[in-house]
Amino acid sequence: xxxxxxxxxxxxxxxxxxxxxxxxxxxxxxxxxxxxxxxxxxxxxxxxxxxxxxxxxxxxxxxxxxxxxxxxxxxxxxxxxxxxxxxxxxxxxxxxxxxxxxxxxxxxxxxxxxxxxxxxxxxxxxxxxxxxxxxxxxxxxxxxxxxxxxxxxxxxxxxxxxxxxxxxxxxxxxxxxxxxxxxxxxxxxxxxxxxxxxxxxxxxxxxxxxxxxxxxxxxxxxxxxxxxxxxxxxxxxxxxxxxxxxxxxxxxxxxxxxxxxxxxxxxxxxxxxxxxxxxxxxxxxxxxxxxxxxxxxxxxxxxxxxxxxxxxxxxxxxxxxxxxxxxxxxxxxxxxxxxxxxxxxxxxxxxxxxxxxxxxxxxxxxxxxxxxxxxxxxxxxxxxxxxxxxxxxxxxxxxxxxxxxxxxxxxxxxxxxxxxxxxxxxxxxxxxxxxxxxxxxxxxxxxxxxxxxxxxxxxxxxxxxxxxxxxxxxxxxx
Amino acid sequence: xxxxxxxxxxxxxxxxxxxxxxxxxxxxxxxxxxxxxxxxxxxxxxxxxxxxxxxxxxxxxxxxxxxxxxxxxxxxxxxxxxxxxxxxxxxxxxxxxxxxxxxxxxxxxxxxxxxxxxxxxxxxxxxxxxxxxxxxxxxxxxxxxxxxxxxxxxxxxxxxxxxxxxxxxxxxxxxxxxxxxxxxxxxxxxxxxxxxxxxxxxxxxxxxxxxxxxxxxxxxxxxxxxxxxxxxxxxxxxxxxxxxxxxxxxxxxxxxxx
Numbered sequence: 001x002x003x004x005x006x007x008x009x010x011x012x013x014x015x016x017x018x019x020x021x022x023x024x025x026x027x028x029x030x031x032x033x034x035x036x037x038x039x040x041x042x043x044x045x046x047x048x049x050x051x052x053x054x055x056x057x058x059x060x061x062x063x064x065x066x067x068x069x070x071x072x073x074x075x076x077x078x079x080x081x082x083x084x085x086x087x088x089x090x091x092x093x094x095x096x097x098x099x100x101x102x103x104x105x106x107x108x109x110x111x112x113x114x115x116x117x118x119x120x121x122x123x124x125x126x127x128x129x130x131x132x133x134x135x136x137x138x139x140x141x142x143x144x145x146x147x148x149x150x151x152x153x154x155x156x157x158x159x160x161x162x163x164x165x166x167x168x169x170x171x172x173x174x175x176x177x178x179x180x181x182x183x184x185x186x187x188x189x190x191x192x193x194x195x196x197x198x199x200x201x202x203x204x205x206x207x208x209x210x211x212x213x214x215x216x217x218x219x220x221x222x223x224x225x226x227x228x229x230x231x232x233x234x235x236x237x238x239x240x241x242x243x244x245x246x247x248x249x250x251x252x253x254x255x256x257x258x259x260x261x262x263x264x265x266x267x268x269x270x271x272x273x274x275x276x277x278x279x280x281x282x283x284x285x286x287x288x289x290x291x292x293x294x295x296x297x298x299x300x301x302x303x304x305x306x307x308x309x310x311x312x313x314x315x316x317x318x319x320x321x322x323x324x325x326x327x328x329x330x331x332x333x334x335x336x337x338x339x340x341x342x343x344x345x346x347x348x349x350x351x352x353x354x355x356x357x358x359x360x361x362x363x364x365x366x367x368x369x370x371x372x373x374x375x376x377x378x379x380x381x382x383x384x385x386x387x388x389x390x391x392x393x394x395x396x397x398x399x400x401x402x403x404x405x406x407x408x409x410x411x412x413x414x415x416x417x418x419x420x421x422x423x424x425x426x427x428x429x430x431x432x433x434x435x436x437x438x439x440x441x442x443x444x445x446x447x448x449x450x451x452x453x454x455x456x457x458x459x460x461x462x463x464x465x466x467x468x469x470x471x472x473x474x475x476x477x478x
Numbered sequence: 479x480x481x482x483x484x485x486x487x488x489x490x491x492x493x494x495x496x497x498x499x500x501x502x503x504x505x506x507x508x509x510x511x512x513x514x515x516x517x518x519x520x521x522x523x524x525x526x527x528x529x530x531x532x533x534x535x536x537x538x539x540x541x542x543x544x545x546x547x548x549x550x551x552x553x554x555x556x557x558x559x560x561x562x563x564x565x566x567x568x569x570x571x572x573x574x575x576x577x578x579x580x581x582x583x584x585x586x587x588x589x590x591x592x593x594x595x596x597x598x599x600x601x602x603x604x605x606x607x608x609x610x611x612x613x614x615x616x617x618x619x620x621x622x623x624x625x626x627x628x629x630x631x632x633x634x635x636x637x638x639x640x641x642x643x644x645x646x647x648x649x650x651x652x653x654x655x656x657x658x659x660x661x662x663x664x665x666x667x668x669x670x671x672x673x674x675x676x677x678x679x680x681x682x683x684x685x686x687x688x689x690x691x692x693x694x695x696x697x698x699x700x701x702x703x704x705x706x707x708x709x710x711x712x713x714x715x716x717x718x719x720x721x722x723x724x725x726x727x728x729x730x731x732x733x734x735x736x
Contacts, residue, residue, distance in 0.1 A: 389574075421574070429533050430571045432555035433564070434585035434641065435592065444584065448575025448624065 026083035032056065035183055038083050042152050042186070045159060055172035055182030062176045068339040069368040069400055070308050072244075072281065080215045080246060082184045137201065147192040148203055151219050154190035161192055165223050169252035169289045169316070177248040177283040177310075181217045185250065188218035193228035193259075202458055204233040215246040222252070224259035226292065231262040231458060244272075244307060249284045257292030257319065262300070264457055265313075266465055269305035274363075276335025279307025286313035287343075290322035290351075298325040299342065300456045302465040307336060312370065314343035317351035317379075324353040327453040331469060332365030332397070341371035341402075346379040346412070355386040356452050361397035362473060368400040375412040382412045391449050392422040393442075393473070421449070443470050482509040483546070484649050484680045485530075490541035491705075492529045498539065499525045501705035507649065507680045514683040514691055516716060517702035518724045523684045524568060526702070527653045531565035532558050545649070560592035562648030562679075566638040566655050573625035578637065581625045582607060586644050610643040614670045631658030639670045650674070651682045656690040668693030688720040701727045 026037055035056055039049040064075070141148050147158060154162050172182035189205040205220065224230055234251075247269065253261050263286075272279025282305075288297035299313040309332075315324025326342035344353035353373065361367040373384045390399035401418050423445055431441035446469055447454070454462045483506060490503040499522050507513055515523050529536045530543065532555030543550040545561060553561060573581065579600075586606075587597040598606060604621075611618055614636050626634050635655055642650050652671070656664055671694050675681065683694060691699070691713060699715040700707045703724065708731045709715065719727070 419574075425534055427571050427573075429531075429555060430567065433531050433559050433567075434581075434645065435556050435559040435588040436585055437556050437588075440584065440588075444576055444581070445573060448573055451575040 024083075024085045025081055028081050029078045030056075030080070030082060030184065034082055038184060038186060041083065041085075042155070044155055047163060048155060051167065051172070052183050055179050056184075058173055059176070059179035059183055062179060064176050065310075068310050068370070069366065069402070070310065070337040070339050072308055072337075075246060075281070077180075082215060082217070083186055085186075141199075141201075141203075144197050144200065145194040146197060146199055147190065149190055151185070151188040151190050151221065154221075158190070158192070161223070162190065162221065165221055165252065165254055166219075167252075169254060169287050170250050170285050175285060178250050178285040181219060181248050181250045181285070184215075185217045185219035188220045188249070189222075190220070191222040191230065191232065193222075193224045193230045195225040195256075196227045197225075198228070199230040202231050202233055204235065206235045215248065217247075218249045220249070220251040221254075222261060222263070223254045224256065224261050224295075226256045227258040228256075229260040232264065233458060234263070234265045235268070244278060245280050247280050247282045247284065247306075249286075251284070251286040251313075253288035253297055255288065255290050255292060255295035255297050255319075255322075258294045259292060260296045260298075261288060262298045263288070263313070265299075265301040265303070266457075266468065267301065267303045267305050267309075268468060270307075271305045271336050272307040272334065274334045276307070276364075279336070280305065282306035282309045282311060284311045286311065287316065288314070288324070289316045290319050290324060290348075292322070293319040293348075294321045295319050296323040296325075298323075298327070298456070300325075300327040300453065301329070301340075302453070302457070302468070303328070303330040303338060303340060304468055306338075309336075309338040309340050311340045312342055312372075314345065314372075315353060316345045316347065317353065317382075318347045319351075320348045321350045321352075322348055323351070325456075326353075326355045326357070326371075327456040328357045329360070329450045329453045329465070329469070330358070330367055330369075331360040331473070332362070332367045333473070334363040334365060336363075336365040338366070339368045339370055341369045343372040344374070344384055346373075346375045346382040346384070349378065349380045350382070351379055352383045353385075355384070355388070357386075357388045358450050358453055359388075359390045359399050360393065360446065360449070360469075360473075361390070361399050362393035364396045366398045366400075368402060370402040370404075372404040372406070373414055373416075374406040375409050375414065377408045379409050380411050382409065384412075384414045386414075386416045387452075388416070388418045389449065390418075390420045391446070392420065392424075395424070439470075442473055446470075446473065482678070483507070483544075484509055485550075485682075486542075486544040488542050490526075490529070490543060491539045492525065492536050493539055494525070494536050499536075499705055500529065503541070503702075503706050505700065505707060507682060509680055510675075510677045511698065512675065512681045512683065512694060512696045513698045513700065514685060514696040514713075514716065515700045515702055515707075516685060516688075516719055516724075517708075519686075521702040522705040523702055524653055525705075527565060527651045527682070527684050530558075530651060531555060531563060556588075557592075559645075560589050564642050564645055564647030564650045566635075566642060566650065566652040568653040568657065570626050570634045570638055572627045572629075574627050576625050577622055578625050579604070579607065579621035582621075582641065582644050585641065589645050607640075607644060610640055613643055613673055614640055615666050616640060632660065632663035635659055635667055636663065636670075639667055639674075643670065643674055646674075647679065649680050649682065651684070653684045654686065655683070656685055656687060664690070664693060688716045691716045703728055 035052050170178050172179050191203055193199055255261050269280035269282055290297050297315050303309055317324050324344050330338045330340050332338050342355055357369045359367040359369055369388045375382045388401050392399055403416055405414055428438055428441050457465055485507040487503050487505040490500055492500040517523050538551055583603045590597055616636055696713050699711050701709045708727050
């Protein structure tokens with residue numbers, strides 16, 4: 001039985017190929033010259049260079065966080081390439097000018113870039129290593145006033161918006177990796193939904209790391225003005241290398257009065273092999289600011305990749321009656337380590353938050369939930385409900401829960417529930433005794449376990465996530 | 479008509495973690511029969527049930543079991559289930575987030591498929607399962623609840639019998655189906671089981687208590703101890719055990735041997 005479970009979890013990674021493409025690569029290492037080089041290559045305004053340099057100088061004074069429940073060798077930040085862009089870097093007038101090798105890459109990944117072939121109703125921005133290579137459906141979105149483009153274009157075409165909001169939710173002083181990102185970010189997606197506009201389609205960014213020694217430091221900024229609504233999807237993959245790549249992104253969301261932002265991630269970075277060699281270090285800062293009254297920000301994540309995940313998509317609930325939600329499935333296998341969760345910071349009155357976290361550990365992996373619920377002194381009648389469930393597959397993996405609850409207002413109500421269950425011999429035997437084989441049993445148990453999160457995902461993502469978990473677990477149970 | 483033999487157990491030995499539990503079991507079960515196994519704690523009753531169903535923790539160390547003439551141990555657990563072996567669990571597991579109806583339908587369709595019969599879509603299955611619910615006086619709301627999650631002990635046992643009703647096994651092994659049941663629940667479960675009895679299937683009850691056998695009357699009662707059957711008799715044997723306990727059986731057996 002053991003071997004059946006093993007085979008089930010040990011499905012090979014399907015996105016592990018490398019695209020052979022000419023790249024414009026900066027020399028390894030990090031110093032002010034490199035930052036000036038990045039800024040220069042991107043033709044940035046002076047204020048942005050200043051922002052980068054301030055962040056870099058601040059970063060130099062900081063030390064790497066060591067509190068997460070993960071172990072890895074010290075990262076040599078001078079041994080990383082901070083800029084890698086596929087050539088030609090010339091501005092593309094249409095999709096036809098995109099390097100066919102790139103198009104093939106994304107087709108192989110199941111991300112069609114030709115608009116006519118694209119998934120109905122999903123606009124895609126594609127980030128390849130350090131730069132955005134294309135954004136689809138731009139025109140159609142522009143007709144309703146929505147700006148959806150790469151961060152580089154936004155800096156060029158909408159500098160005032162970028163300047164107003166960049167770093168307003170995650171300041172460069174926030175944490176070690178946010179400071180690093182602020183210094184060296186190369187691209188990312190920018191999305192602006194003006195007042196009263198409900199985005200007519202799902203927006204999506206697809207991130208791909210290709211170069212072996214490059215880091216990916218993208219920066220995503222989404223602003224929803226009064227009564228605006230948007231649903232945003234993010235997908236990630238990377239080739240298989242036997243070295244580790246660093247991914248340190250920052251995502252900032254701003255929701256004004258009555259605005260609603262839904263941000264969904266299916267993260268499938270390369271996780272390393274079955275012995276824990278290679279894989280992405282995913283050290284990401286994601287935060288949403290519910291700035292306006294009645295605003296709502298909802299994070300949904302399905303985390304299946306990366307050698308190490310360090311990620312806490314959070315909500316700052318500033319506006320009265322604002323709502324923060326976090327729905328998460330984090331799956332680890334082999335030697336993967338995940339320390340992930342959320343922060344719900346209740347500042348305004350009548351703010352509400354919901355946390356549903358499902359951790360699945362298989363192989364020799366280690367999966368931790370770490371979450372903070374803070375109710376500020378002025379957050380009268382704030383409410384939080386947290387549910388943190390762990391599932392263990394086999395007996396070599398680990399699951400931990402670290403809930404932090406800080407309540408400074410006596411009218412608050414905070415609930416925390418946690419369960420641990422496992423898929424072992426007895427669970428599988430029960431299914432087998434009803435005629436159901438191991439693979440179907442595991443898939444049914446896992447999908448049942450994750451149901452509360454999957455129902456939050458947009459339809460197509462939900463199907464993808466279900467399949468992905470199945471693939472990831474293939475061979476792990478028994 | 480010749481009787482159809484469903485299960486033939488010969489000199490069966492089995493162990494768990496290297497510790498022998500079954501030490502030479504013999505039993506023959508024919509179609510249309512109800513057998514009951516009784517015996518003190520640790521006599522090997524539940525182990526026998528799990529070994530027949532194919533629990534991976536147990537190792538068969540000797541002997542043979544034929545299911546309708548086929549080598550039972552050549553089949554993994556799920557194939558045995560598809561071939562018509564059903565185990566009603568003493569402690570059914572909970573499956574959060576998976577509805578009872580989805581689980582039942584998957585099990586049903588898998589078993590039907592293996593028998594070369596048509597599968598049912600969700601609507602057809604719903605009609606089918608409603609009848610079975612009535613048999614066990616179960617509220618249809620059961621179907622929408624997660625498998626066994628938050629069920630009382632009695633509800634879990636009823637749910638086991640519901641699965642039996644849906645899967646229509648050739649051999650149903652019910653491991654302490656009466657434990658944790660109040661008298662009303664026992665009556666309902668027993669009447670459900672009785673209505674599932676046919677001339678073509680067989681039932682093997684594992685129990686501690688004679689009271690179950692007032693409701694499901696066995697054709698044979700086997701007394702187990704030390705990993706084998708010490709004595710086989712009619713339903714009267716159960717009554718005798720109830721009044722005299724188990725000790726005398728072992729002593730008598732020892733006396734005979736001596």
